[in-house]
Every structure is written in structure tokens, then in C-alpha cells.
Amino acid sequence: MPATAASQKNIKTILKQLENEGYNGISVDCVIFGFDEDELKVLLIKSDLKNFEDRWSLLGDLIDSNETLDGAAYRVLKERTGLEDVYLEQVKSFGEISRHPAARVITVAYCSLVNVQHYQLKKLDNELHWHNVRHIKEMAFDHKQILDACYLWLQKRIQEHPLGFSLLPKKFSLRELQNLYEAILGVRLDRRNFRKKFFSMALLEDTGEYEADVPHRPGKLYKFNYEKYQQKERKKWFGIDF
């Protein structure tokens, strides 16, 4: 809580007043997903609050008055991981009254997808760790709830939009791609049908290169053709089903 020329009491009164007028703390929290060892991981930090010692929390910060929501999320991402130009999308806002023990803080949750390889090169911080998403039991604040929401969002989103490639190297094998989908969706997929599906979309480009250092026949490496995806005429939707 801030203190300026005015006395603490005054501040408190004003703060109360401001809160009544709609002034509350606003933060962003980033759910940063990575894919490593065929598992979906999420980047967490040890909570800095006493209330939540030994608990892990998402990477977040209060929003500055001169930055947009997206801007704040990018900033957090860059400050904490050194990464830029990563996939980032707003998912949902959370505003339970006592979700933060120190004050009323409303948070806007973002989902981010990063290539774990890139990350490793940039920054080292031993308070930051990748966690297997499926092993996380409890977290600080309402962060488990936020994580769950973002994970569900991702599961749905990845089937309708080409996000997944942000989690892979530029050049990847179809096996890697399938492992990614299987890890995120938590299902096993038929290899032949999976390949057929992606080839029929005609958005994968054959690089002519092959996997290296694998103890078996190497697979072809592909890259995703974003230009082609952009130009592709969006299918007119109609698929009522629930």
C-alpha cells in the first residue's frame, strides 16, 4: 500500500472511497506453457507472500496506468523470462473479493506458449521452475483455478487454431506434433489419421530435412506455413452440437 504526503489515516479513507468508486488493484497473471519431454509444463515461481510460503504462483504484476492489458502481460513475460515475440492471449478475468489476502485485486489471466529451448538460453532464476501441469495440486491465491481455466481454454483452442507450433521448434517431426496434441488433450490419437488430418489441411511444409540423433529411422521435418494459413479462406461455420 502506498504512502505519500498525506497521513496513513487519510490514505486509508481515500482508498476506501476510491474502492467504492471503482478503484481497485488490477493485475495480470500469465500462465506460461511449455512442452518438454513430451509433457505439458507450466512456468511457476515461489510465492513471495508469507501467507503462501511453499506455494507456487503464476507470474504476474500490477498493471501500470500507462500500459494496456496486453502490454502488461508482455512486460511480465519479458521481465521474468527474457522472452519476446511469444504467443500470448487473454483468457479470463478473476475478481473474487478475497482472492488476494493483502487487498482487493482483480486479475486478468493470460495464456502464453513458449518454446522451452529458447527459454533455457535466456535466463536463469532458481525460483522459477517448470512443472508438469498434471502434477500440480495446489497453488497460491486462486492460481490453481486460473491455471485450470487456462488449461481448458488451451485444450479447446489448440483444436481450432494453430497455436501448438509455438511450443515446438520451427522444424518439427509429425511425431513431435502428435505427442504435443496427445499431451495437451490427454488422449491417444491414431497415427495414420493424425497425419492424414494435418496433410489434408495443407499447412505443413516439407523442409527436406530429417531428424538427427534418433535411435531409429528419422522422420521428416516440417514447418508450419503461417502465410498460407492467413490466406486460407475461413470455412463458413455451421456445426450446431451440444
Added chain:
Amino acid sequence: MPATAASQKNIKTILKQLENEGYNGISVDCVIFGFDEDELKVLLIKSDLKNFEDRWSLLGDLIDSNETLDGAAYRVLKERTGLEDVYLEQVKSFGEISRHPAARVITVAYCSLVNVQHYQLKKLDNELHWHNVRHIKEMAFDHKQILDACYLWLQKRIQEHPLGFSLLPKKFSLRELQNLYEAILGVRLDRRNFRKKFFSMALLEDTGEYEADVPHRPGKLYKFNYEKYQQKERKKWFGIDF
């Protein structure tokens, strides 16, 4: 802007400080959809700001420090329309820095679906009007952008979840239902296939009643069976396509 015991200057300083610390104005804005005369409508109010004279705006308000986001949206909805127990869901937050001329205000957009008939009975306010969604050109603040986002959200959502019934009377004909989908999606649908689809979902219950006051053969009236929908086992998803 509020004023208490402290001088205006102090307030301003403190406010600035607070903003730097993440204290901003937060509001909710409700995009209230209705369905009438086979058209999708949205409920708007004349803007109360001089900057936006003659412009229409969404129904919204600052969030009180002791209410949740959902709570604030429900409150706005009730205060402005007298309606309770309506469909309401959070869609997205908007935080461009100068989106509000008076101050930095971040807003959480909600989508609400109401039965226009119910509404008419409750409240009369001639600053409030239903507008055909497709005729709205410009609005106050960034509200057109918010409306567009909510409309797109609705188009997608209505195909995957049974929201649409909130826009209809409890008992409705299949023609009404189809008109609703056609109006929202902006497409024409095959009548036989539409019926087949809904019957195959087995969630419509025949009431045994028929339309009245129609200048032609009356259609059967159905109601949506929410219990059955809840119990229905969610289909395992897998439909990669983009």
C-alpha cells in the same frame, strides 16, 4: 473523481500514485442481447457523457469493492432492466489506456441473453432502446468494439452450448428456434436438416401444445430439457481443424 477531507491536490497526487501501484478504475459492461421480430437486438442507453452525445453505449457501471465481477454484472443488469436470473457470462476485458475520456478505466465485458417479452413488462425507460445488432454503426467509448467481440463470441458459443433458449419463450416452435439461429449466424439453414439435428440431440421436449394466432398451420411447441442436458455425458472431443 472523488473528493473527501483531503485537498484536491492531495487526491490527485495520491491517485497518480495509486494508479502507478496498479489502482485503476474497473467497470463491467453488459452486452444485453434480445431476439424480437426475427432479429437479434441489443439493449443500449444514450451516453451520459458530453463527449459522446448522441452516441449509444452499453449498460455498465464501476465495480464496487465488495462485489465480484459476476456480481457487478448482475447488479447492473437488475438495476437497469429489472431482470433477474438471466443468462450472463464473462467474455473479455478491455483496457486500452484512453478508452474512457475521464479516466483510466478497465472494463470487463459480459454477454447477457434476455427474453424481450419479459423485459417489456418490467421497466420503462425511454433512454433505453433495443437496436438491431446489424444496424449499429458507431457507439460511445470503445463499445462498438466490445459489442463486436461479444457478437462473435455469441455466434460461436451458440453452436456449442444451449444458450439460445434464453432468448426465446419457454415454449417455442422449431421455426422460432431456426429463425433465431439464422439471425445470429447470419446464414440460411435447411429446415429439414435443422430439425433432424435438434431431434437427434434429444433435448427438446414436446409440450403437446401448438402455436396460436398464426395465419397458417400452427407448429408444435417444444421446451428445452435442461436436466437431460446436464446429465448427458459430454462427448469426448477431438476435432482438430483450422
Added chain:
DNA sequence: TTATAATTGTGTAAAATTTACACATTGCAT
């Protein structure tokens, strides 16, 4: 060098779903 193990790469037939399409029926209005 040869055999083995592991994984890539490929096609087809059956099933399920989606699409296109036409006519008899019903009730109201004249």
C-alpha cells in the same frame, strides 16, 4: 556383415455424419 529393434510412412474399407432435395398435410382466411 548381418540380424534385430524401433519407428516412419502409407491406403483402404466400413461406419457415421452431413448435405441436398420434394411432396403430402394441416389449419386459417376468404
Added chain:
DNA sequence: ATGCAATGTGTAAATTTTACACAATTATAA
């Protein structure tokens, strides 16, 4: 009673999804 305007219904073709097996390639071990 007749005409009008919409409801209600089925089937065949096309498309999409699913299930499933074997030959080719490379690294490794014998």
C-alpha cells in the same frame, strides 16, 4: 369449399471419420 402458407417428414449421395496392417528405413548389437 377453395386457396394459401406454413408444418412435418425420408432417402439417396457425398463427405468425413474411424479402424486397422505391413513394408521401408535407420541405428545398434551381435
